[in-house]
Amino acid sequence: MELAEAKLKFIEAWGKLGSEWGINRTMAQVHALLMISPEALTTEEVMAELSISRGNANMTLRDLIDWGLVEKQHKTGERKEFFYAEKDVWTIARRVAEERKKRELTPIIKILDQLGAVGGDAKDPAYKTFKTTVTDINKLANNVNKTLDTMLKAEENWFFGSILKVFK
Amino acid sequence: MELAEAKLKFIEAWGKLGSEWGINRTMAQVHALLMISPEALTTEEVMAELSISRGNANMTLRDLIDWGLVEKQHKTGERKEFFYAEKDVWTIARRVAEERKKRELTPIIKILDQLGAVGGDAKDPAYKTFKTTVTDINKLANNVNKTLDTMLKAEENWFFGSILKVFK
């Protein structure tokens, strides 16, 4: 396969994967494009490569910066801004985990804590089932939370290697 | 908080979480409703509780069955079908992991394998960056894959307890 074709396929596949995980397809595609670019790209280049509008490119790049996956660069003598993507996969995985933890896990745990305090008759099956389910999900969520904390604190990439032996 | 209010909040929160992770909001809500129901429910009951159409309820319940999260039950003397949700959170997490692995991880690894075989000039920065990025993502994907395999093979819930000590 030729590089040009492979690039398109990678961008497409990354976009599809993103959309399956609740991430805007275009945002994932811009991310893919930047990850495989040795040099930082301008908004114009992103627009041209992916055939998207200026507004879309701008908002998407801002979002990627918010996710900690892309950084703005300025080149001396150049008026326009350049965008460069983090390329270390462990750092990328980390950033995504951090953001999703902050955006989704923490809020749901807060709600589950509130719901666990529901009042009712201990003999009512509806009450018992509700309480048990909510409590169990809360416990799992807290375990995921703790595991992520420890994982994110770790400086090196624990994923390549060490974790597997726990399950052996 | 009263049970009725808490139920609504739980269903809403579960629906929101689902949609953030690429799962149809209604499907997540039906799942939430069934998880907190001590008894299996009929299509009619699901429709009424969540104010959704028959078609939607039917398709959503079928999807939940495909995910291995809900089972059809038949009661003697009753003509209609009943739907009952798995309630053990570890089993639920497992089923979701299994399905997403099958639906998303395996296909992307296949594509990454193909893309890794791209031909090009080893001195071309565009080629080098592409190859490195794709290869690194492929390695990570394969590690996730292996970890999931081991995790899914484990009979008991490793998550509550043992895993944390790896990171200590």
Next chain:
DNA sequence: ATTAATTTTCATTTTTTTTTGAAAGTTTAA
């Protein structure tokens, strides 16, 4: 200070996803 280059915003349009509901299909009991 002026102005040209560049970035950002956001009301509107387009696309995608989800839902509806009625018709078609299936099942089961009499």
Next chain:
DNA sequence: TTAAACTTTCAAAAAAAAATGAAAATTAAT
């Protein structure tokens, strides 16, 4: 076998999400 009960399908409608593009805002060079 009939027919009522129930389930499934899917074209069309509705809703939600994403994208556009032009105007407004900002920036920086002269």
